[in-house]
Amino acid sequence: MAKPRKVSNLLALAVLGTVVQQPMHPYEIASVLRARGKDEDMEIKWGSLYTVVRNLAKHGFIEVVDSRREGARPERTIYGITDVGVAELRDWTRELVATPQPEHPxxxxxxxxxxxxxxxxxxxxxxxxxxxxxxxxxxxxxxxxxxxxxxxxxxxxxxxxxxxxxxxxxxxxxxxxxxxxxxxxxxxxxxxxxxxxxxxxxxxxxxxxxxx
Incomplete structure (x- = not known):
């Protein structure tokens, strides 16, 4: 049985699976997810990306590790995954692979x-x-x-x-x-x-x- 998660949107799982490789800012996360075709693997609502990132940070799964400004562009906040986030990524992935859930194609x-x-x-x-x-x-x-x-x-x-x-x-x-x-x-x-x-x-x- 699937257990309740503090951030249950599957986009959160995709974000964790991206920043586990290296710290990124949200725009870069979205670019990487699109390039890898993750929106074909799971339902992703791109408009909720920043909300998901903020919620992941709120619950300690990711944290701000840097911020940078390039030219006249707005300052970009760089997020890295925490130990708690790595544990959540692994546990969530294990659950999805091991536990069949009702789906409605x-x-x-x-x-x-x-x-x-x-x-x-x-x-x-x-x-x-x-x-x-x-x-x-x-x-x-x-x-x-x-x-x-x-x-x-x-x-x-x-x-x-x-x-x-x-x-x-x-x-x-x-x-x-x-x-x-x-x-x-x-x-x-x-x-x-x-x-x-x-x-x-x-x-x-x-x-x-x-x-x-």
Whole structure:
């Protein structure tokens, strides 16, 4: 079970993972995170960066180690990680790797609403998804083949590629069930959309949780 954290925004984890290498000012932190594509690994709201940095400093995870001014630019505060911050970085990372948490991807949300579409439209949408996944996988594999970076620093990309391969296999299987007429209850589903008459087994589900 995930434990409560004093600064729980995942951007805070990204900041700690950046300043652990060397002290930086917030603008430099943002530049490094963008260059490393961390906004593809986790949801990052760039507008909250300075607030996250201040909160990390407030709770002792990072501290001001220097400040500098370059020309007419405003003075920039340089932050370094503390021992407490290193411990938080390690503990948080360990928790994320070890403890599965409920996640809510958009695809799962769409699948939960699948009865709203007739089978033919679902099949067409799945074909579109398959084409997109195939393109994304090909591009990612081509990029990986040209990367001259130790595997340790690309492991999240490897995971994402494996997940996309698994999703592609599953979506192809679902599409096959729809096209070869082996999906359970397909006839009732199709009849519902053709006539507007909800099958009895669907009606029972619709009544669950009703207070009337």
């Amino acid at each position: 958009r695809f799962k949300a769409g699948l939960s609403m699948l009865p709203a579409l007739p089978p033919g439209e679902v099949a067409a949408a799945l074909r579109e998804r398959i084409a997109s996944l195939e393109s994304m996988i090909a591009a990612q594999e081509a990029e990986a083949a040209t990367e001259d970076v130790p595997r340790l620093f690309l492991i999240e990309n490897e995971y994402e590629l494996a997940v996309r391969h698994a999703e592609l296999t599953w979506v192809r299987g679902l599409l096959a069930e729809l096209t070869n007429e082996t999906f359970p209850g397909l006839a009732a589903w199709r009849h519902w959309h053709a006539t507007g008459e909800i099958p009895s087994e669907y009606a029972e589900l619709a009544d669950r949780g009703s207070t009337e």
